[in-house]
Amino acid sequence: MDTPRFYYFYSLVLLVLVNVPSFASEDERPNIILIMADDMGYADAGFTGSNDINTPNLDALAANGVIFEQAYVTHPFCGPSRAGIMAGRHQARFGFESNPAFDRANTVMGIDQKEKLFPARLQDVGYKTALIGKWHLGASEVFHPNNRGFDYFYGFLGGGHDYFRIDMTEPVDEGYLDGLMRNGQPAGFDGYLTTALSRDAVSFIKQHVNDSKAQPFFLFLSYNAPHGPLQAPAEDIQRHSHIENNKRRVYAAMVDVMDRGIGEIVSTLKETQQLENTLVFFLSDNGGPIPTERHPYAGNGSSNAPFKAGKGSFSEGGVRVPFIAHWPKKIAKNRRFSLPISALDIAATSVGLAKGDSSQLEGVNLVPYIRGDNASPPHKYLYWRGGAYVEGRWSVRDAYGNKHLFNVGSQAPTLYKLHDDIKEAHDIVGEEPDLADALHSHWLNWNERNAPLKIHGYREYHRLRNEFYKQAVPNK
Template sequence: MKIKSCAVKWLVFGGFSAGVSASCSALQCAEQPNFIIIMADDQGYADVGFQDSPDIVTPNIDQLAAKGLVFENGYVCHPVCGPSRTGLMTGRYPHRFGLQVNTPFSQTDEDWGVPLEQRFFAQDLRTAGYRTGVIGKWHLGATEKHHPNNRGFDFFFGFLGGGHNYWPADYKRMRDWQFMNAKKDQPAVSPNPEAISYMLPILHNREYVETTGYLTDIFSDEAVDFIDRNKTRPFFLYLAYNAPHKPLEAKPEDLEKFSHIQSEKRRKYAAMIYALDRGVGQVRDKLEKERLLDNTMIIYLSDNGGIVENPELASNGRLRGQKGETFEGGCHVPFVVHWPARLKAGRTDGIISSLDIYPTLLAAAGLPVPTDRNLDGFNQLPFLLGQASMSARDGVFARRWLGRNHTVGVRDGDWKYDFVSQSGETGLFNLKTDIGEKNDLSAQYPEQLQKMTAMQDKWNALNTPPKWIEPGWYWPEHREHAVQVILSFEEEMAAHDGSLKE
């Protein structure tokens, strides 16, 4: 099935959409569906089987794609983890309220997190009787008021920061090393507060728990248990894997399956995705066993593009750029919607954004889409159900703040506009014929360039300055010390057992 996207009218809030308030009346009296969002972390656009990856195997994700709707133009709202997840939960560009950079990890600073006035759609679903759970990576604030249990989720199992080690022995050794150095009156950890989150035990709601085994498998098992506990009532599960985000750590038996990959880094990366894919299969099998599969909407996507700075790691295929950039490789991600009872399987070139998930899920649950806040997401339910022949969205914005320098990407139909403030460089590309953004058409189409520049200016006028500067590793004055701390840790571990951290 090939569905053509269409141009949409500009709405008063300056973005490509403000949430559509009408919900699907046919679903009002039907059994409420379950929802599962499965989000990978830093997975490349081309690193799935259904995108013809030559070396990475994902049979379970591919099965979702084969029986679901694959969006060839699926986007997230930001090219790095925290802001992307913020947009998913709020249905708004994180730039609207100053979250253009990753939320710094702090368990004491109450300001470090998504502002409480920004409502998460899990709160709407829970109010409507859904059982809500998040498993895996949070990255939306680490203080009590920002805890998942206070942001619409009945159940939380995972970690609050932006990353975590995959083997318990690794983060236990890191903590031991930290305490050892503290006794020597040496710096315990790097000044990057995010490093602390990699060391902490996993949380079950608000209680730390000691885990055994590989973290991706643990999250998958917890997801199956969550479904089992809530199979008699509508539920929403946000399964936010941290794989294949660094550190690159994989199970030996999974690594063996990718011995054909010469690069050690890509081999580990592939094995990490394989473990994630295994979890997708576990979730699908559990739904099928409980006869819940047909009435469960599963959405699979990555939080941003893959890291391809080293060509031996991720692959974004023909897309230019990578994680952290506003070229297509930063925000254009694998995106599948699977709902056997309601969706016809196929592929579409219609544009969809992670921002659209908020209003679309509420509409699918028979709930009114909020009109009391300026959502940037569209209700895509009519498009998914075949009631509309074209996507409700015709474009997306992306902006990465890097202090005085920033990059911008704007898509409008087939056109893409790129801007880099530091150099003043602009580019205009036709993605229909040039998905790799190689042939700059600015000189040939000055009116289109002017139009898209004005669109960016109008959109950006409604944004606010960052609440904090780029945290952690991005502080130049801290980089040298941070590297020294990591090397010191590696030397300690090498002397201890001959191992080196990735």
């Protein structure tokens, strides 16, 4: 062969090999669907032991996939937990530790613009991305889902929404009666909101598969169910008449409608031959809110049994959540994974499988652990940090169930051995001071790389704003 020509040909081949991503010819990368419940109690799915609320569709996903027995979110309430999940980094790294107030004009009140959210990382490597439902990471244009990694958005920007109505003549602080949006345009919904979100998710999948069988998609189906306001269609409440407690009866109906929607998603994946190679995650964004001594009428009727406390607390009831993954192609059925995992792992797993840019992500790709290729604990330590109304509070646990925390509402730090004391009933901080010190040192070390709290919680924000305008508006 003529030598210069050979090199020319050879470098051309190399150029092509280097420039064409390896997934271009035959894309084996999975679709990814992240389904999130809002304020759902740990014990309120069949697969976590509920006997008065039926979740047959979630249970089928659990049985045909993997149940994570020790799965944690990084914060015990909505906004910060979701910020961590979307960024794939602990939200304390960028100071997002309170629920942002709903304010379309405020370009500070949302998730740090410097954070590259994981859907944007998927977008960069060719995924079609969609958010359907709740956002809660900022309401101004700069935080808008379409500007933060989602090709498609249908839903609402605040922390929740009325399930039946839109009423722009009756504005409420957190936007619960505002119109919905679809890709920057005003939108509405027919009937019950949870059903409308499920229906939109089904349409998105069908349309995407119809348009492009080759391109994988990422769908974040972010239900606000069963977060308040407690509302459900009358016939669904009626079907739960066996539940005596009024709140829990409505709550059960809300979970039930969500579960049926998830069933529709699974059916659609089957119909479109996508189920086999779609990785579906399901979790709740924090523990269920339950009545407390200070607020005896609080809560949505959820149960976090067998754990202590609920939403807002660093006890297990606030941060340990129902969590499953389903991916027939790569994850064997009937699996239970018993080592601690973090909601931050969703981003690392997804971006890892998509062959995207994982730099700065703090979670781990769970697949080698689930499949048994890696038997070590995915996380030696997990960390929590207070913010907003719980500043100065912290929590840390290790892979062996030792948990040291200065909890919301506590007078002093406590220490528990979760493997013998799942209810966190026996504080042993006095008996094992060295263990407590060692855990706290790990927390202090971790905290050195965190940012200070950057935004006010919504209550404080509205209080300050109202105070300000009270002074500004003359009485005459």
